[in-house]
Amino acid sequence: MNTTQTLPTTARRPDNGADCLQAALAGARELPLRARMAAFSGLLRDTVPERARLYRRTVVSATGREVRVQDDPARPPRTMIMFGSNNYLGLANHPYVRDAVRRAVDRWGVGVAGPPHLNGTLRLHRELEARLAALKRQEDAVVFPTGYGANLGLVSALVRRGDRVVHDEKHHASFIDGLRLAGAASRVFPHNDVAALGDLLDQPSTGDTLVGVEGVYSMDGDLAPLAAIATACRTAGALLVVDDAHGTGVLGPGGSGAAAHAGVEHLVDAIMGTFSKTFSVVGGFVAGDHALVDWLRFYARSYMFSASLPPTVIAAVLAGLDVLERDPEPLERLWANVACLRDRLATIGIDWKGESPICSIPVPSSVDVHAAAARFHEVGLFINAIVYPAVPTGQERFRISLNAEHTAADIDRLVGTLATILEG
Numbered sequence: 001m002n003t004t005q006t007l008p009t010t011a012r013r014p015d016n017g018a019d020c021l022q023a024a025l026a027g028a029r030e031l032p033l034r035a036r037m038a039a040f041s042g043l044l045r046d047t048v049p050e051r052a053r054l055y056r057r058t059v060v061s062a063t064g065r066e067v068r069v070q071d072d073p074a075r076p077p078r079t080m081i082m083f084g085s086n087n088y089l090g091l092a093n094h095p096y097v098r099d100a101v102r103r104a105v106d107r108w109g110v111g112v113a114g115p116p117h118l119n120g121t122l123r124l125h126r127e128l129e130a131r132l133a134a135l136k137r138q139e140d141a142v143v144f145p146t147g148y149g150a151n152l153g154l155v156s157a158l159v160r161r162g163d164r165v166v167h168d169e170k171h172h173a174s175f176i177d178g179l180r181l182a183g184a185a186s187r188v189f190p191h192n193d194v195a196a197l198g199d200l201l202d203q204p205s206t207g208d209t210l211v212g213v214e215g216v217y218s219m220d221g222d223l224a225p226l227a228a229i230a231t232a233c234r235t236a237g238a239l240l241v242v243d244d245a246h247g248t249g250v251l252g253p254g255g256s257g258a259a260a261h262a263g264v265e266h267l268v269d270a271i272m273g274t275f276s277k278t279f280s281v282v283g284g285f286v287a288g289d290h291a292l293v294d295w296l297r298f299y300a301r302s303y304m305f306s307a308s309l310p311p312t313v314i315a316a317v318l319a320g321l322d323v324l325e326r327d328p329e330p331l332e333r334l335w336a337n338v339a340c341l342r343d344r345l346a347t348i349g350i351d352w353k354g355e356s357p358i359c360s361i362p363v364p365s366s367v368d369v370h371a372a373a374a375r376f377h378e379v380g381l382f383i384n385a386i387v388y389p390a391v392p393t394g395q396e397r398f399r400i401s402l403n404a405e406h407t408a409a410d411i412d413r414l415v416g417t418l419a420t421i422l423e424g
């Protein structure tokens, strides 16, 4: 089908190019499903060929400080410095973790072929849940197939119609999807605005109140003021749920997370985390008291009705926890790199607090974000350009993730290129 012919005028590609996708998608919204899908597909092909090259880049090596990227099947892959992955401690290809996974295959095979309440609980799953509970200083923990599923199951199991959910405006989509599933009323407070949260909590509610924040905000890497938020929740009798996807393994003593960093583990009702960042595999968990975790095991549908994680993944996370416990060096190197990037950015006039390994650089309107992303790519720096629909038009940014394996020379290269790009 020639998709452009099926589009209403408003759905056609505007000439300016930059905001075409957003405008065109808005116009296509009224079309029947098949035409809408075809229109979307056509738009992707017509309007973003150059940009699309920088999404779904084909990596042909293990993920580490460097990766090999295949731009063109006819040409050899190129080596790039990886500033786009959440492999904060370098566990994605760590020799100890690789060995543990190999041994797990020999001992346990590749999968369990079923959900946890039936045939899907190995001794490994129980061991991991106990280790995670200890890491988070909670009574118990439950492991989910993904971090997305952990948030979805957590929120939808805890709240019901008549309850209210109050969350930060920058909370992750998985949390929002959980509250959609629950059908509970939700109120949003401006990012990190504790006074606004307090005002919302002061308003009367007939049901329970659940407050959701991230320990480290995934897009910009800034921290939630957890101590003040926890106090506000206690005063109001609200439950506090912290998404510690990016704080686990990174913040707090021994990488125990954002709540420990803020000294409020005892004031948090549930801590959610993922295995897809520091542990560099896939999966998620929720830690809390026995009653909460027991409840989730039976009422979180994304746990109950989904197959258990395979032993290789569990073994990778257990081995990652061993590294965290036994070897402080990766965490020290990571924070040394955060300090290095903060200092180098200051030399080009960028004031970055460096609260986490995620550094978000807003792209000024004078800079074409797609051309700039292509420039990073050409010089061998793998970073993520965040554009619509991940952020509203006008709030484009470069998202840089540091890891323990980066060198000062890598960071110099990054900042040098950034300076050239921002100069225009």
Ligand SMILES: Cc1ncc(COP(=O)(O)O)c(C=O)c1O
Binding pocket: 146, 147, 148, 149, 151, 172, 174, 214, 218, 243, 245, 246, 274, 275, 276, 277, 282, 283, 284
């Ligand atoms: C803050 C936050 N919560 C939840 C998730 C979902 O986790 P996963 O990708 O492991 O399913 C992510 C992943 O992007 C995240 O950044």
